[in-house]
Amino acid sequence: MEAVVRKVQQRVRKAREEMDQWDDLNTRLLSQFSNAAAVISRLQALGEDKNYGPLRAVPNIRVDLIGNQMEVLELIFVKIRETLEKFNDVVKALNKALRDTKQMVRGGSALTAKQMQLQVGILPSIAECLDGFQTLCEMHHDEFTLKSSAISLLTWKTCSSDIAVLRQLLVDQPNIPKDEVQSIFDIIFADEIC
Numbered sequence: 001m002e003a004v005v006r007k008v009q010q011r012v013r014k015a016r017e018e019m020d021q022w023d024d025l026n027t028r029l030l031s032q033f034s035n036a037a038a039v040i041s042r043l044q045a046l047g048e049d050k051n052y053g054p055l056r057a058v059p060n061i062r063v064d065l066i067g068n069q070m071e072v073l074e075l076i077f078v079k080i081r082e083t084l085e086k087f088n089d090v091v092k093a094l095n096k097a098l099r100d101t102k103q104m105v106r107g108g109s110a111l112t113a114k115q116m117q118l119q120v121g122i123l124p125s126i127a128e129c130l131d132g133f134q135t136l137c138e139m140h141h142d143e144f145t146l147k148s149s150a151i152s153l154l155t156w157k158t159c160s161s162d163i164a165v166l167r168q169l170l171v172d173q174p175n176i177p178k179d180e181v182q183s184i185f186d187i188i189f190a191d192e193i194c
Contacts, residue, residue, distance in 0.1 A: 132187050154166060
């Protein structure tokens with residue numbers, strides 16, 4: 001039993017390295033979102049003749065400026081898609097680690113449900129480890145889904161009030177609550193805390 005728990009802990013520890021990327025990716029996504037919002041705001045201002053004043057006399061000024069800003073926005077959208085793909089890579093890695101861990105537990109020995117719940121000394125039970133790992137995977141998957149959905153609503157035509165709401169959603173959402181994650185790790189690695 002103890003050997004199986006140790007193997008599960010080792011796999012969770014390795015998956016934790018994947019999770020450590022999450023905060024950096026989140027910071028990057030918020031920065032990219034802000035950059036896109038600034039360009040979209042400029043595009044809206046550039047679309048109005050009254051904002052050109054004496055520059056209206058410059059040939060093609062409006063078309064050139066809008067074209068330039070559209071190119072910048074497209075580059076930002078490419079970066080945002082790349083960041084979302086990295087979030088997705090973390091989610092996939094966590095899900096694979098969970099599947100592999102469950103397979104290892106099932107394949108390594110024919111444990112009964114009672115044995116899965118058995119706690120030896122201060123070690124957590126196998127079921128506690130797997131349940132915690134499952135919760136961590138679900139949290140990351142759900143947040144990725146929310147981020148993807150919010151970002152999919154951002155286009156060059158998005159109005160400023162909608163941009164503000166989307167940005168607030170990205171900032172305010174749980175972002176994988178650190179206290180909840182820590183409590184899960186405290187259960188999985190209870191023997192190491194003592």
